[in-house]
Amino acid sequence: MDDVATKIIEILKKHMKEPMQSIGLETALTDLKIESLDLAMIVFDIEDSFGIEIPYNANEEASAFKTVGSVVERVKSLKAATGG
Amino acid sequence: MTAIDPARRVVVTGMGVVTPIGTNVPEFWGGLKRGQLGVGPVGGFPVEELKILIAAQVKGFEPKVRLKHFKRDKLITLADRYSWFAAAAADEAMQMAGLEGPIANPYRAACIVGSGAGGLVTFETAYRDLFIHKKLATHPLTLLRIIGSSASAHIGIEFGIKGPTFATCSACSTASHAIGLATDYIRNGVVDIAIAGASESVINYGTMKAWQALHVLSPQGCFPFSKKRNGTVLGEGAGILVLESYAHAKARGAKIIAELAGYGMSSDAQDMVKPTIEGPREAMRMALEDAGIAPTAIDYLNAHGTATADNDRNETKAIKEVFGDHAYKLAISSTKSMHGHPLGAGGGIEAVATIKAMQESWVPPTIGLDDPDPECDLDYIPNVGRDKAVRYAMSNSFAFGGLNAVLVFGPPPA
Numbered sequence: 382m383d384d385v386a387t388k389i390i391e392i393l394k395k396h397m398k399e400p401m402q403s404i405g406l407e408t409a410l411t412d413l414k415i416e417s418l419d420l421a422m423i424v425f426d427i428e429d430s431f432g433i434e435i436p437y438n439a440n441e442e443a444s445a446f447k448t449v450g451s452v453v454e455r456v457k458s459l460k461a462a463t464g465g
Numbered sequence: 466m467t468a469i470d471p472a473r474r475v476v477v478t479g480m481g482v483v484t485p486i487g488t489n490v491p492e493f494w495g496g497l498k499r500g501q502l503g504v505g506p507v508g509g510f511p512v513e514e515l516k517i518l519i520a521a522q523v524k525g526f527e528p529k530v531r532l533k534h535f536k537r538d539k540l541i542t543l544a545d546r547y548s549w550f551a552a553a554a555a556d557e558a559m560q561m562a563g564l565e566g567p568i569a570n571p572y573r574a575a576c577i578v579g580s581g582a583g584g585l586v587t588f589e590t591a592y593r594d595l596f597i598h599k600k601l602a603t604h605p606l607t608l609l610r611i612i613g614s615s616a617s618a619h620i621g622i623e624f625g626i627k628g629p630t631f632a633t634c635s636a637c638s639t640a641s642h643a644i645g646l647a648t649d650y651i652r653n654g655v656v657d658i659a660i661a662g663a664s665e666s667v668i669n670y671g672t673m674k675a676w677q678a679l680h681v682l683s684p685q686g687c688f689p690f691s692k693k694r695n696g697t698v699l700g701e702g703a704g705i706l707v708l709e710s711y712a713h714a715k716a717r718g719a720k721i722i723a724e725l726a727g728y729g730m731s732s733d734a735q736d737m738v739k740p741t742i743e744g745p746r747e748a749m750r751m752a753l754e755d756a757g758i759a760p761t762a763i764d765y766l767n768a769h770g771t772a773t774a775d776n777d778r779n780e781t782k783a784i785k786e787v788f789g790d791h792a793y794k795l796a797i798s799s800t801k802s803m804h805g806h807p808l809g810a811g812g813g814i815e816a817v818a819t820i821k822a823m824q825e826s827w828v829p830p831t832i833g834l835d836d837p838d839p840e841c842d843l844d845y846i847p848n849v850g851r852d853k854a855v856r857y858a859m860s861n862s863f864a865f866g867g868l869n870a871v872l873v874f875g876p877p878p879a
Binding site: 421432 | 605
């Protein structure tokens with residue numbers, strides 16, 4: 382697992398009420414039992430850590446993100462786009 | 466006196482405070498007894514080129530310890546400092562009242578907890594992040610921390626209150642207005658029980674600069690009614706009461722601490738900073754009328770006493786107009802000399818000081834009063850408190866904008 386994935390999993394664990402021990406790239410986001418406000422905090426932390434902006438609206442289903450791996454991929458592409 | 470159904474008389478069954486001289490009622494009362502000074506060097510943020518370098522700040526308040534046992538409100542420890550103070554004071558008041566959340570009859574309960582300015586410390590942090598540190602976003606909880614009704618919402622969630630829940634906002638009269646409104650709700654049968662008061666925590670660089678620009682802060686200290694007084698000192702904290710109808714308190718066997726016998730509200734409708742004598746006088750007169758007592762029945766008056774020349778002289782004149790000769794026999798003090806000016810929370814903290822004075826038959830002093838202003842010639846209990854039986858007591862709150870609210874407390878109904 383690379384630095385981006387490690388950092389994202391660390392952020393996820395920080396915001397989970399009951400952190401799961403084994404979070405991998407294939408872990409489904411729905412399994413993490415994240416509430417809407419926690420999601421906003423996770424997005425903020427990821428944005429702050431990587432200096433990116435994640436297009437995300439709390440009123441819409443985050444269908445683009447199914448697994449932890451899909452978040453990692455998206456962060457990598459946003460980082461590349463911003464020259465980060 | 467307005468005819469009030471005896472069963473709907475309003476009684477106090479719980480009190481809670483967070484102040485710079487004690488973060489619960491016993492500590493606060495101990496501080497008042499000792500004449501403790503809560504004012505010190507301002508800190509906790511870069512003071513940069515501030516000219517006013519003192520404030521009355523709450524020290525040693527640990528939200529993760531004090532609010533650890535909160536069950537229903539999962540976000541309280543992530544809230545703004547003003548919500549922490551409110552939650553801690555409400556929790557203490559509810560414990561004293563012997564009540565636990567969720568409240569048994571949730572739609573018959575109100576939570577009216579105001580704030581003069583809401584989460585200003587959060588505001589400043591967020592704007593520093595955006596404008597100075599060029600962050601892309603504010604912290605996601607910024608909005609929830611800032612809003613002036615978040616303290617009432619947090620308390621309402623923790624105690625499962627589903628009736629009227631909102632904040633009042635009237636600068637330095639915020640808490641007294643909240644307590645007055647709650648009293649009306651109980652008297653009129655809207656609810657049977659209410660958590661009411663206010664909280665404030667605005668001491669940061671921007672707030673200090675704003676107050677400094679108004680030139681009403683003292684660089685030396687808060688010396689109400691004194692010749693040397695030269696302005697007020699910003700404070701912070703919360704003061705909250707649990708109010709109930711007499712019938713409700715009796716039915717559950719609650720210990721009644723005092724009666725909220727009357728209150729008065731008025732507005733000067735004249736000037737943002739220059740108070741009238743009429744407005745405060747009418748608020749005091751209405752509170753006495755509402756309580757159905759003569760001015761001579763008041764034994765102790767907790768003055769607004771901000772240590773600004775305008776307030777102290779004006780309040781003294783207004784007291785003389787209401788009380789006549791009795792003004793000179795009345796024990797009056799400004800506890801702001803010890804806990805500073807907690808703005809919106811003032812009326813709540815001072816209500817607790819007033820009720821404690823009744824309970825303990827001891828009236829707190831105005832400290833720093835060695836040489837009174839000749840225009841302030843009443844008995845302001847200089848420097849040392851004294852034993853005194855207090856049957857009825859009044860607490861004054863007079864805010865910027867000329868917004869006045871006065872509470873009168875009396876003994877538990879016989």
